[in-house]
Amino acid sequence: MAIRPETMMQHLNKLCFEWDKAGLSLDSNSSCIRQAGEGKLLVSWNSDNIVLKENEFSSLSEYLTLLLGSHYTLVLFDGSIIQISYTIHRNEIVGHRLCWYPSPIELADINEIDDIVYKIQLILKEGSDALEDFITAPNKSPSVNIKGIYGKSPIRFDYCIVPDYQKDAHPDVHLHISSEECRIPVKTPLCIRMFMKFLVENFYSHIPLEGVLVNGLPSWENNDMLTQHHKNKMHFNYQR
Template sequence: MTTTRTVAEEVRNLLDYLLSAEIAAYTNTVSERGTRVSWHATDPGIPFLVSRGDPTLQDYRRWAQSGSYSAVLFDGALLQITYDVEGGEIAAHRLAYIPCPYRLDRDLVRQEAILDVIDLHIANEPTNMVLHSAIRFDFDPGAAAPGHPAAHMTINSAHCRIACAAPLHIGRFTDFVFRHFYPDLWKAHLPFFKRSAARDAGPRTLTEDERKNPHIYWS
């Protein structure tokens, strides 16, 4: 049976590995509150979302300032991991990979507060941004509707919702991120990433209409 405790332990194990392998520069404490597993924000008074639009530089900066992340990777990218658990199973999740808007000095990322490093780039080279898109995997069966699959991936635009076969286990999510965006690291740590990459977080959720259109499927 899936519980908040088992999910939280899996997230802790992931973050501990990323930190010990020096893939993550910082990690946040895993939070268990009621049915939700997430992170402990360092400044919860700062709103997490101010709009439902596409992520902006200011969104990244606000998340860095408030500590609204599970991990800061070595290059300044953020991982945001949130699961809701109800009735012994995953009820919802929000799994996001937010690339850093600038190419950061990796030594600075480890030595200085991430917000200070970002503000340095904003001040010195504001237009020299990296046009990488955030990627988010959402699972919200309560909001499922035509054009809004229960499990979906959002990329490039808030209106882009590509149906996924099922909710994602944390291992499958991190395997996807590192396999596609950090292939050298993925190969170097292959035993770790592949160990839980074959697991699902719940049953298949594709509808017949979603099967007729391009979607993300795995066996």
């Protein structure tokens, strides 16, 4: 797929505009173009750090770091974080990071990012008190009653071209669930439309696919990146 970085940036900014206009987001970041080395350009959300290494994947600390550091393309109405970035070399897409990070708490009547942080703080305090009561109770109940924090895994579709000898163990396109070490092979890189369609179909079925929010998003053909080793095991496949 041939695409100029400036065009990709426009696509991502249009996505944010439409979801903001529909009242489906709490916040969004405009996208920008950065040097990524070796002649590559990264089209991504506009914040100081793009990929964070110091926080564990699928952890409350990582969620809060992404939220407070503004490391996102969109924050949806339910507190979920969406990250969309594409790496481009000579007008060809050679990498992407497409992540949906669900909120660990249920949100209602939340209008600001700070409200999410405050609610998490409150739930953690109440949960700590409940845990202390459980531990110190002379006649313990069979379960500890800590409400409000949910163990929801993020999902992240990564694309990066690796040497042939590494492909079987590290698929060029793969899906992370729960752990960085989990790399489920995916047939092709994802376009913007396919990623957002996957999210809406599986997590936001009340949002219409037709129109500018999903089916009006850019789409393009991609090459099959699976090795025979991947085809012989469980993997992600889809038809455009």
